[in-house]
Amino acid sequence: MMLELKGVHTHYGLSHVLQGIDLRVGKGEVVGLFGRNGVGKTTVIKTIAGWVPPSRGEVLFDGESLRGLAPDWICRRGIGLVPEDRRIFPGLTVEENLRLGQMQCPARSRAASRAQLDEIYQRFPRLAERRRQMGTTLSGGEQQMLAIARVLAGAPRLLLIDEPTEGLAPMIVEELFALIGQLAREGIPIVLVEQNVHRAVRLTTRYYLIERGQVVAQGDSSNDEGRAALLSRLSV
Numbered sequence: 509m510m511l512e513l514k515g516v517h518t519h520y521g522l523s524h525v526l527q528g529i530d531l532r533v534g535k536g537e538v539v540g541l542f543g544r545n546g547v548g549k550t551t552v553i554k555t556i557a558g559w560v561p562p563s564r565g566e567v568l569f570d571g572e573s574l575r576g577l578a579p580d581w582i583c584r585r586g587i588g589l590v591p592e593d594r595r596i597f598p599g600l601t602v603e604e605n606l607r608l609g610q611m612q613c614p615a616r617s618r619a620a621s622r623a624q625l626d627e628i629y630q631r632f633p634r635l636a637e638r639r640r641q642m643g644t645t646l647s648g649g650e651q652q653m654l655a656i657a658r659v660l661a662g663a664p665r666l667l668l669i670d671e672p673t674e675g676l677a678p679m680i681v682e683e684l685f686a687l688i689g690q691l692a693r694e695g696i697p698i699v700l701v702e703q704n705v706h707r708a709v710r711l712t713t714r715y716y717l718i719e720r721g722q723v724v725a726q727g728d729s730s731n732d733e734g735r736a737a738l739l740s741r742l743s744v
């Protein structure tokens with residue numbers, strides 16, 4: 509198992525948000541985290557990436573505990589987080605954003621090379637065209653692409669992607685889902701939080717349904733039956 513959460517609890521102050529999450533992500537998987545607003549999906553992702561430390565339980569990556577590691581170090585181990593709010597660095601061009609991504613947490617020696625940057629531009633031609641434009645002046649969809657590209661620049665071995673399509677136009681949404689599908693086919697395991705369950709579930713191989721900080725259902729979403737079970741449970 510590449511990533512494993514064992515009985516993870518997370519608090520924000522006195523607020524007990526995650527209440528014993530068990531979750532596993534294997535090689536080649538796209539794991540969907542679904543559930544209503546505020547149930548703790550983002551907190552699961554932030555806990556994995558070390559942005560909020562778990563108060564109890566373990567997060568294991570490649571069998572090793574991440575306990576006590578700062579987010580930078582977790583990133584360097586190979587876990588890349590694309591946060592919901594994208595966090596494009598203001599005052600920096602597209603290329604400078606990507607170079608920072610290469611430097612911030614190079615997970616592999618491939619990162620931080622010119623060749624790797626060229627590969628990223630091949631994958632994201634629109635970013636190549638706009639490489640000298642300020643990152644924050646890109647459209648919402650382009651900023652989301654940049655946020656993903658910047659994390660890819662660190663050559664992660666596992667990707668956590670939080671609500672990538674929120675507030676974006678349908679065409680861009682399709683492009684983003686196609687991109688995520690492509691990354692998965694290239695062998696990067698992905699944990700995806702997405703409100704657009706109908707669309708997202710077609711990409712995921714397995715899912716966890718979360719309610720009030722707990723996993724209340726999980727299953728296979730690689731076939732019609734599994735997907736139908738999830739959708740009926742969510743009644744969407």
Ligand SMILES: Nc1ncnc2c1ncn2[C@@H]1O[C@H](COP(=O)(O)OP(=O)(O)OP(=O)(O)O)[C@@H](O)[C@H]1O
Nearest residue numbers: 520521523525543544545546547548549550551552
């Ligand atoms: N920094 C914080 N401080 C205090 N409480 C927080 C903080 N971040 C999140 N929470 C609370 O933790 C709970 C879970 O939030 P979280 O963002 O993980 O949920 P979510 O399922 O991702 O929801 P959404 O889909 O709306 O993003 C919510 O009640 C939220 O208000």
